[in-house]
Amino acid sequence: MIIRLGVPTDAAALAELAARTFRDTFAADSRPEDIAQHMAQAYGSLQQGRELADANIVTLLAQRGEELAGYAQLRFGPAPTCVEGNAPIELWRFYVAQRWHGQGIAQALMCRVDEDADRVGTRTLWLGVWERNERAKAFYRKGGFVDVGAHVFMVGTDAQTDRIMARPVAAVVSDTPK
Numbered sequence: 784m785i786i787r788l789g790v791p792t793d794a795a796a797l798a799e800l801a802a803r804t805f806r807d808t809f810a811a812d813s814r815p816e817d818i819a820q821h822m823a824q825a826y827g828s829l830q831q832g833r834e835l836a837d838a839n840i841v842t843l844l845a846q847r848g849e850e851l852a853g854y855a856q857l858r859f860g861p862a863p864t865c866v867e868g869n870a871p872i873e874l875w876r877f878y879v880a881q882r883w884h885g886q887g888i889a890q891a892l893m894c895r896v897d898e899d900a901d902r903v904g905t906r907t908l909w910l911g912v913w914e915r916n917e918r919a920k921a922f923y924r925k926g927g928f929v930d931v932g933a934h935v936f937m938v939g940t941d942a943q944t945d946r947i948m949a950r951p952v953a954a955v956v957s958d959t960p961k
């Protein structure tokens with residue numbers, strides 16, 4: 784498996800993966816109209832193409848052969864006031880395809896998230912995770928994230944509560960001797 788930066792020509796494949804993983808994660812617990820509305824706003828080749836070209840978004844793709852197995856996106860922007868660490872950046876999206884859950888891809892992707900967060904000069908990672916997404920919360924907790932607050936996340940017309948979690952960017956081990 785390789786993890787690499789996304790480029791604009793990845794738009795269609797990323798849009799497919801992003802829509803599929805969102806649906807797999809949330810469709811069972813939300814109204815179909817809300818899922819459809821959110822997906823129409825958030826996903827599609829045009830939208831992911833814009834994100835891949837956006838200088839404020841870092842997109843990382845986990846790839847096995849021709850298959851995209853997961854992706855993560857870091858996004859510059861204001862952090863909620865409950866995030867107290869220095870130089871914060873949002874871990875905006877973090878998704879692994881269902882058939883690869885529990886196989887270490889998420890850990891590898893998170894290591895690369897830390898490397899890139901460090902590379903772009905940030906010191907604190909924060910994210911919002913749906914309060915009922917127990918698997919994701921467990922994954923983040925074992926990776927050192929702690930609950931620091933909450934905010935509302937709209938899925939269509941459904942105002943969901945996201946827990947906000949944060950931790951320092953992990954120290955990157957450099958290959959270069961000091």
Ligand SMILES: CC(C)(COP(=O)(O)OP(=O)(O)OC[C@H]1O[C@@H](n2cnc3c(N)ncnc32)[C@H](O)[C@@H]1OP(=O)(O)O)[C@@H](O)C(=O)NCCC(=O)NCCS
Pocket residue numbers: 804808877878879880883884885886887888889890911912913916917918919921922925
């Ligand atoms: C969140 C995600 C990236 C984690 O990757 P993963 O490969 O599933 O992670 P892991 O299996 O290493 O860790 C998940 C942990 O949750 C535990 N877990 C699984 N189901 C659970 C549940 N229903 N309740 C609580 N914990 C659960 C697992 O046992 C594991 O903990 P362990 O290693 O101590 O046993 C992946 O599940 C995913 O992409 N989910 C769908 C998208 C998503 O929710 N993204 C986050 C949006 S904020």
